[in-house]
Each structure stands twice: as structure tokens, then as C-alpha cells.
Amino acid sequence: MKHLLALFALLLVSMTSFAEVIILNGVYQGRDIYIQNPFSPDGVGFCVFEVLVNGETTSDEINSSAFSIDLTLFQLKIGDPVEVVIRSKADCGPKVINPDAIQPLSTFEVSDIHVDDENILRWTTTKEQGALPFVVEQFKWNKWVKMGEVTGEGDNGPNEYMFKIRLNAGENTFRVRQTDMDGTRTSDRVMIVSNTEEVTIAKTKVDDAISFSRETQYEVFDEYGSLVAQGFGQSVDMSEISKGRYYVNYGRKFGEIITKR
Known part of the structure; x- marks a missing residue:
């Protein structure tokens, strides 16, 4: 038995030493994948000897210095998951020319976006x-501030999403956006007016804490523009922060x- 196990281990090592694997995971986007396929170092044939798509061996002609993987042969729909496995000889380096061909794209369209009576931001794509991921942002303090994320479904839809938001007094503007591998950003926005009472700071000279009239999102910067505190609450602990002047963003207030003291 020991001899059989040793033989099996030797065989396994021998098999793995003669093959390298590239694995690509993504979603079908209607595009082919292109491979640069150099000659084998041993002078016999080319590097790649097998390509599988979702576990099925492709019928593409791979005995060439360059070839394409035709994903239309697998009856995939846009957005379907794709796994491509490229097996090649050891010490041989095939190159995937366009790995982004199966990466998710930010192409969504919003058919409806609104805030309901319970302060839930809802959108349909x-x-x-x-x-x-959909990034939910609110425009305040002269910039877009991230509120959170919601994972996208990734298919043709329609898909419905929701996110609990906090409203400031007066005008509130929110947006949902995505950024894909190419850096392409797609977004849509909604504006709502709230009658919520304005948040105020109790005192502008403090010893240990900044106190707000109610819970709010906040940022605190020092005189050099460095962020020293941020969060959500009705107070900010300042006990460990040096004496001096600070600038506070909160509610609809800026700086x-x-x-x-």
C-alpha cells in the first residue's frame, strides 16, 4: 500500500509539473476572448493544449500563435456567469489579450427612483x-458623501433595490452609481425636500465633546484640513484631541x- 501511495504521489507531481492553468471568472458580455499563444519551449506545438468554458471543452482551433475563444457557442445570455480555464504546458506563457471581455459593465438604466414616506430610497433598474455594487451617495458639504452600498443583481431586470437614508432639513439630493473595471461611472439621482428640524451645535467652545441638537452625520477637520473625526451620532468625543480650532461638517452645515479649550 505504501508503494502504491508513493507511486500515486509521484504521478500527481509529474502531471502538475507539465501543466499551468489560467482561470478567468466573469459574466458573458457578447464578446470573444483573445489569446496570444507562443510556441512551446520544447519546440513541439504551442503552449495551450486545452480550453474549457463552464466545464466544457471548446471546439476552437487552439493550435495557432493567436486564437479566440468563441463564447457564442455556449448559448449564453448577457450577464450569465462564465468561467474560462486555459491549460498550457509548463514554463510556457500564454497571454489573455482582453480579460475585461467578461468583466461586469456599468450599463444600468433607472426606470424609477424615489424616496418613500419611511425615508427608504427605492430604485428600479x-x-x-x-x-x-450600487454606491448610494448624498450631496452635502459641497461634495458627494458615500452613505453605503447595495449589491446589484447583474441581469437585465427589472431589479428593485432599497436603502434606508437620513434626511437633513431642506433640500436633499441622493444618487446611486456604479463603477466598472474600466472606470466607467453610471449614475442617477433624486431630490427630496424634508421638513426635518435643522441640526445645530449646542456650543462652539467645547472641552471634551461636540454636542448636536439631534443625531447627525458629521466630519471634523483640523486647521490643516486633516480629518480627525467622522461618524453618526449626537456627540463627538474630543477628549483625546488637541486644543485648537476645528471645522465641523454636519447636517446641511459646512465648515x-x-x-x-
């Missing part, structure tokens, strides 16, 4: 091509000055 179509034409998604692969699962990408309000407080002094730590």
Missing part, C-alpha cells in the same frame, strides 16, 4: 450586465468653526 434594467439592462445591468454583471453584478456590481462651522468650534474651539477645543
Whole structure:
């Protein structure tokens, strides 16, 4: 038995030493994958000896210095998951020319976006091509501030999403966006007016804490523009922060000055 196990282990090592594997995972986007396929170092044939798509061996002609993997042969729909396995000889380097061919794209369209009576941001999408996170942002303090993320379904839809938001007094503008591998950003936005009471700071000269009139999202910067505190709550612990002047973003307020004594 020991001899058989040793023989099996030797055989396994021998098999793996003669093969290298490239694995690509993504979603079908209607595009072929192109491979640069050099000659084998031993002078016999080319590097790649097998290509599998979702576990099935392709019928593509791979005995060439360059070839394409035709994904249309597998009856895939846009957005379907794809796994491509490229097996090649050891010490041989095939190159995938366009690995982004199966990466998710930010192509969604919003058919409806609104905020309901319970302060839930709801949106409905179509034409998604692969699962990408939706980033929910609110425009305040002269910039877009990230509130959270929702995982996209990645198919043609329609797909419905929701995210709990917090409203400031007056005008509130939110957007949902995606960014894909190419850096392409797609977004849509909605504006809502709230009658919520304006948040205020109790004192502009503090010892240990900044206190707000109610819970709010906040940022605190020092005189050099460095962020020293951020979060959500009704107070900010300043006990470990040096004395001096600070600038506070909160609610709809931007750059309000407080002094730590």
C-alpha cells in the first residue's frame, strides 16, 4: 500500500509539473476572448493544449500563435456567469489579450427612483450586465458623501433595490452609481425636500465633546484640513484631541468653526 501511495504521489507531481492553468471568472458580455499563444519551449506545438468554458471543452482551433475563444457557442445570455480555464504546458506563457471581455459593465438604466414616506430610497433598474455594487451617495458639504452600498443583481431586470437614508432639513439630493473595471461611472439621482428640524451645535467652545441638537452625520477637520473625526451620532468625543480650532461638517452645515479649550 505504501508503494502504491508513493507511486500515486509521484504521478500527481509529474502531471502538475507539465501543466499551468489560467482561470478567468466573469459574466458573458457578447464578446470573444483573445489569446496570444507562443510556441512551446520544447519546440513541439504551442503552449495551450486545452480550453474549457463552464466545464466544457471548446471546439476552437487552439493550435495557432493567436486564437479566440468563441463564447457564442455556449448559448449564453448577457450577464450569465462564465468561467474560462486555459491549460498550457509548463514554463510556457500564454497571454489573455482582453480579460475585461467578461468583466461586469456599468450599463444600468433607472426606470424609477424615489424616496418613500419611511425615508427608504427605492430604485428600479434594467439592462445591468454583471453584478456590481450600487454606491448610494448624498450631496452635502459641497461634495458627494458615500452613505453605503447595495449589491446589484447583474441581469437585465427589472431589479428593485432599497436603502434606508437620513434626511437633513431642506433640500436633499441622493444618487446611486456604479463603477466598472474600466472606470466607467453610471449614475442617477433624486431630490427630496424634508421638513426635518435643522441640526445645530449646542456650543462652539467645547472641552471634551461636540454636542448636536439631534443625531447627525458629521466630519471634523483640523486647521490643516486633516480629518480627525467622522461618524453618526449626537456627540463627538474630543477628549483625546488637541486644543485648537476645528471645522465641523454636519447636517446641511459646512465648515462651522468650534474651539477645543
